[in-house]
Amino acid sequence: MSKQSRFSRIVILTGAGISADSGLHTFRDPDGLWAKHDINDVATPGAYARDPERVLGFYNERRRNLAGVEPNPAHHALARLEKECRGDILIVTQNVDDLHEKAGSRQLLHMHGELRKARCSHTEDVFVWPDDLNPTTQCPDCGRTGVMRPHIVWFGEMPLEMDRIESALEDCDLFLSIGTSGNVYPAAGFVSSVRMTGKAHTVELNLEPSEGHSLFAEQIYGRAAQVVPDYVEALLSKS
Ligand code: BJW
DSSP: OOBOOSOSEEEEEEOHHHHHTTTOOOSSSTTSHHHHSOHHHHSSHHHHHHOHHHHHHHHHHHHHHTTTOOOOHHHHHHHHHHHHBSSEEEEEEOOOSSHHHHHTOOSEEETTEEEEEEEETTTOOEEEOOSOOOTTOBOTTTOOBSOEEEEEOOTTSOOTTHHHHHHHHHHOSEEEEESOOSOSTTGGGHHHHHHHHTOOEEEEEESSOOTTGGGSSEEEESOHHHHHHHHHHHHHHTO
């Protein structure tokens, strides 16, 4: 049964912390990806130009590691919210995994791309790509080699779907930020954009205070797999 929450346009920003309880590494925690890999070696256009094999290898390994990883109660709770709440729900994820869609979320934008997709840098066509990429991989459309790259937004590149995201932020009456450290822009600036509209409640749900924690009207700390289902339950029961 669908319910009318006191909020009717909800935007939910998610980051690596929501997938941590599914066993995926975050970036900036002590055991995170950036503790083992230098950003400048694997996550910039310059790194890809200098050493495509290394960059493709980094993403091939992460794509392979995604097999068998399942959504956790936090992903399921957000999918439940979309199903049971009568308002508009939009998830804007910085994550490149596919755990939100596996849990059943449909109103979802991947602003930093998707691990299971590849893009031709010549035609800009995007393909579902479950396999490894290497420098000799051929583009299925134009037939060129050396052009297929992960469909990932690296530092210095423009995040995806920014027009849709900005308009949703402008209209929302509830903004949730879940499992993100607030280090990376433009996502880290979303809470400030929302505050400027003066019409939305803002909540951070994270393991610990993020960089921008004081910008949120409400903060809830704990593991995503615990605090997100509790928050969704409370939101739906107030309907
Ligand atoms: C848990 C938990 C549990 C743990 N439960 N929680 C100033 C203004 C604007 C831009 C810039 C600026 N200064 C510099 C820039 C540029 C740059 C940037 O932000 N640099 C910063 C380092 C300062 N940004 C860019 O280049 C972006 N493009 C851009 O800005 O274009 C121009 C533009 C301007 C204005 C408008 C629009 C466009 C592109 C950024 C691309 C980011 N790419 C990456 C890697 C690619 C994807 C991949 O390989 O997977 O994306 S970097 C990496 O960080 C990844 C993530 O999506 C992103 C964010 O990380 P996230 O999700 O926050 O993870 P963590 O690890 O940092 O935090 C996890 C949190 O979870 C922690 O707080 C934990 O405590 C918590 N946690 N377990 C709940 N169980």
